[in-house]
Amino acid sequence: MQDPNGTERVATQLHQACRDVGFFYIQGHGMSGSVSNGVRQEARRWFNMPAHVKEQIALNPHTAFRGYQQLGANVTRYDGGFQRDWHEAIDLYKEEADASASPVHGQNQWPSHSPAFEAVLRQYISGCLSIGQAVMRGIAQGLGLQDDFFESKAGGLTNAESSYWVTRVIHYPPLQEGKQESGGAAVKGSSEAAAGGEIDRAVQLSCGEHTDYGLLTIVNQDPDIPALQVKNARGEWITAAPIPGTFVCNIGDMMRVYTNGAYTPTLHRVVNADPSRSRVSVPFFYETAFDAEVAPVAALLKDNKQPMFNPVIYGRHLESKVLSNFELGGSAAAAAV
Numbered sequence: 001m002q003d004p005n006g007t008e009r010v011a012t013q014l015h016q017a018c019r020d021v022g023f024f025y026i027q028g029h030g031m032s033g034s035v036s037n038g039v040r041q042e043a044r045r046w047f048n049m050p051a052h053v054k055e056q057i058a059l060n061p062h063t064a065f066r067g068y069q070q071l072g073a074n075v076t077r078y079d080g081g082f083q084r085d086w087h088e089a090i091d092l093y094k095e096e097a098d099a100s101a102s103p104v105h106g107q108n109q110w111p112s113h114s115p116a117f118e119a120v121l122r123q124y125i126s127g128c129l130s131i132g133q134a135v136m137r138g139i140a141q142g143l144g145l146q147d148d149f150f151e152s153k154a155g156g157l158t159n160a161e162s163s164y165w166v167t168r169v170i171h172y173p174p175l176q177e178g179k180q181e182s183g184g185a186a187v188k189g190s191s192e193a194a195a196g197g198e199i200d201r202a203v204q205l206s207c208g209e210h211t212d213y214g215l216l217t218i219v220n221q222d223p224d225i226p227a228l229q230v231k232n233a234r235g236e237w238i239t240a241a242p243i244p245g246t247f248v249c250n251i252g253d254m255m256r257v258y259t260n261g262a263y264t265p266t267l268h269r270v271v272n273a274d275p276s277r278s279r280v281s282v283p284f285f286y287e288t289a290f291d292a293e294v295a296p297v298a299a300l301l302k303d304n305k306q307p308m309f310n311p312v313i314y315g316r317h318l319e320s321k322v323l324s325n326f327e328l329g330g331s332a333a334a335a336a337v
């Protein structure tokens with residue numbers, strides 16, 4: 001980015017990556033290792049605290065889905081049922097004083113009993129907001145739009161200040177014995193879960209396959225445990241291995257709408273296949289402003305192409321996801337811990 005032609009080159013690379021893959025790595029992002037590594041280190045310490053401490057900031061509908069979720073509480077929905085994601089996490093969002101306008105609006109529950117963790121987490125969030133805004137400028141330029149398109153009215157008035165950001169501090173213990181993927185392990189039919197209940201799959205996942213909900217995800221992962229897997233165009237799972245000093249980034253559902261399908265969010269999942277070590281990651285989601293009406297951008301509808309997507313309010317899309325993401329207080333989750 002120091003080079004006068006640097007932004008153009010990066011914008012072109014972003015365009016190719018978003019169009020062809022949906023995932024890319026960033027380096028030279030300006031966040032110091034003491035923040036990116038520190039936040040994971042403090043997270044690991046916190047997750048090792050006793051359950052009753054972690055439960056002090058437990059998430060539920062009355063906390064606007066902000067706070068701690070125990071192992072197995074976050075689920076991934078499939079046709080006819082759901083599978084428990086094998087992770088525990090703290091979810092934080094942009095804080096919103098007027099909690100009445102949305103079930104996800106409210107104040108965060110910051111990690112209890114750990115001022116150092118809270119301090120570095122706040123630094124991390126502020127750093128990611130700057131990075132998110134900068135990368136979205138590059139993506140706008142790569143699309144041939146004004147670089148501040150996403151900050152403009154048509155782009156949702158999204159900037160580091162207004163972004164309805166999310167961060168998830170996630171701890172992935174080893175998968176349960178006997179449930180790891182072993183060359184083509186059978187997956188029981190989802191027809192068994194016609195009632196919409198829990199699916200008993202042979203393969204357990206640290207996080208089930210999904211796309212992210214908004215604009216841009218920035219993943220800060222442990223350097224030595226490859227676990228994030230990305231589905232390529234042939235349907236194969238490709239590991240996005242950690243590269244120290246970089247973040248893995250991917251685009252979310254709103255980018256499909258803005259680009260009228262030219263960019264599509266890529267399915268990904270997490271499999272911590274290491275039987276002896278837990279993994280920590282801290283994805284940061286740089287998302288559209290909550291009230292933004294997201295619609296295909298007129299300038300991108302070339303050759304009289306019709307818009308393929310109806311406008312969506314980002315906040316409503318987020319609510320529909322968050323409200324179905326949890327199976328709270330399930331006895332299975334409690335029993336498993």
Ligand SMILES: N=C(N)NCCCC[C@H](N)C(=O)O
Pocket residue numbers: 074075076077085166207208209210211212213214285321325
């Ligand atoms: N805010 C975002 N993007 N969160 C992504 C969480 C994905 C896991 C969730 N079980 C799911 O199925 O979506």
Ligand SMILES: O=C(O)CCC(=O)C(=O)O
Pocket residue numbers: 168170207212219221227228268269270281282283
């Ligand atoms: O832990 C990771 O590497 C990514 C997690 C993820 O995909 C998510 O939380 O949306």
Ligand SMILES: [Fe+2]
Pocket residue numbers: 210211212217268
């Ligand atoms: Fe994700």
